[in-house]
Amino acid sequence: MYVLNTWYVAAWSTEVTRKPVRRVICEQPIVLFRTQDNQAIALADRCAHRAFPLSEGRTIGDSVECGYHGFTYGPDGICTKVPAQSSIPERAKVRKYPVVEQDGWIWVWTGDPELADPADVPDTHWMVDPEWATVTHSYNFKCRADLIHDNLLDLTHESFLHKTTVGDDYIYEHGITVEVEGNVVSVDRLMPSVEAPPLYAETMDARGLFDRFHCTEFFVPNLHVLHSGITGEGKPREDGYLIKVLNGITPIDAHNSWYYYAFSRNFAVNNEQATEDLRVGLATVLDEDASALEAQEIGMQTRPEGEFDVLIAQDGGVAKARRILSALLKKEQQAKSAAGPAVRREPVAPRTA
Ligand code: FES
Numbered sequence: 001m002y003v004l005n006t007w008y009v010a011a012w013s014t015e016v017t018r019k020p021v022r023r024v025i026c027e028q029p030i031v032l033f034r035t036q037d038n039q040a041i042a043l044a045d046r047c048a049h050r051a052f053p054l055s056e057g058r059t060i061g062d063s064v065e066c067g068y069h070g071f072t073y074g075p076d077g078i079c080t081k082v083p084a085q086s087s088i089p090e091r092a093k094v095r096k097y098p099v100v101e102q103d104g105w106i107w108v109w110t111g112d113p114e115l116a117d118p119a120d121v122p123d124t125h126w127m128v129d130p131e132w133a134t135v136t137h138s139y140n141f142k143c144r145a146d147l148i149h150d151n152l153l154d155l156t157h158e159s160f161l162h163k164t165t166v167g168d169d170y171i172y173e174h175g176i177t178v179e180v181e182g183n184v185v186s187v188d189r190l191m192p193s194v195e196a197p198p199l200y201a202e203t204m205d206a207r208g209l210f211d212r213f214h215c216t217e218f219f220v221p222n223l224h225v226l227h228s229g230i231t232g233e234g235k236p237r238e239d240g241y242l243i244k245v246l247n248g249i250t251p252i253d254a255h256n257s258w259y260y261y262a263f264s265r266n267f268a269v270n271n272e273q274a275t276e277d278l279r280v281g282l283a284t285v286l287d288e289d290a291s292a293l294e295a296q297e298i299g300m301q302t303r304p305e306g307e308f309d310v311l312i313a314q315d316g317g318v319a320k321a322r323r324i325l326s327a328l329l330k331k332e333q334q335a336k337s338a339a340g341p342a343v344r345r346e347p348v349a350p351r352t353a
């Protein structure tokens with residue numbers, strides 16, 4: 001089960017070109033391509049004729065041509081050409097998905113298009129702001145999206161899983177403050193008078209003691225924005241070295257997820273060596289997460305029924321986010337049941353012969 005009435009990151013802007021590309025989101029195959037005037041388009045990646053993936057075809061003008069028998073679909077998903085005949089069957093159309101392109105990401109709305117509001121796409125401007133330097137990665141995680149959410153909401157794992165990069169004992173030694181506003185859960189941790197994290201200390205040229213902080217904002221169910229950094233002891237956070245980590249989490253299916261990652265910093269912005277060192281170091285961090293979560297996914301699949309997570313105080317954000325997620329799922333299920341079955345079957349006509 002997935003929350004569908006939301007915007008999910010479907011690709012980096014640079015990945016969507018005139019050549020169709022396929023993404024599976026919440027088990028829905030989607031083809032992405034650009035029109036001649038550079039608009040990103042998302043259509044169901046399944047030809048109405050015989051279900052061949054349109055992503056295997058090519059763009060012609062603003063349309064995409066199926067690579068099997070040439071049915072051609074406009075950017076609205078309606079078939080405009082059937083090469084083998086002059087008439088176009090009425091049912092020859094594919095679903096069109098609402099799209100927003102913002103700050104280098106292509107977001108796709110997977111639910112009821114009537115409810116899609118571009119204003120609901122969260123702020124991610126740091127990725128393109130010239131006052132910030134950004135390192136990006138994208139991954140296929142072999143785990144359900146829920147495990148990534150839990151991972152990002154409970155950063156005490158950094159102390160153990162990321163010992164050599166971003167972790168140390170300060171993290172689990174300090175408690176959290178959890179807040180909820182609408183569908184956003186914030187988990188804040190302040191670590192006063194401690195050293196800078198090992199991976200960033202050199203880039204920040206930070207020696208001595210600082211107030212360290214991180215606050216994960218989870219825009220349930222699609223994006224985590226981690227506001228992190230160090231500042232002088234007792235000084236305001238905004239005066240310090242700041243980091244914004246954007247984590248676009250997009251379910252592929254029940255056991256696989258897309259992870260779109262951007263790490264923006266407001267220090268050493270023009271230092272290319274720092275950017276390269278961070279790119280390499282952060283890839284190590286993400287590799288560690290990927291293999292831990294894959295192992296955890298196997299653990300989940302082999303866990304006997306009736307055995308549940310043992311949550312502790314540090315899981316306060318996890319618990320709150322799960323509650324919001326299940327409320328969103330319930331709301332969508334109820335709306336679906338109220339609308340009745342998607343396809344009404346006509347009663348079969350009695351045989352007369
Ligand atoms: S399957 Fe696409 S044209 Fe036949």
Ligand SMILES: [Fe+2]
Pocket residue numbers: 151157158161162285289
């Ligand atoms: Fe991690």
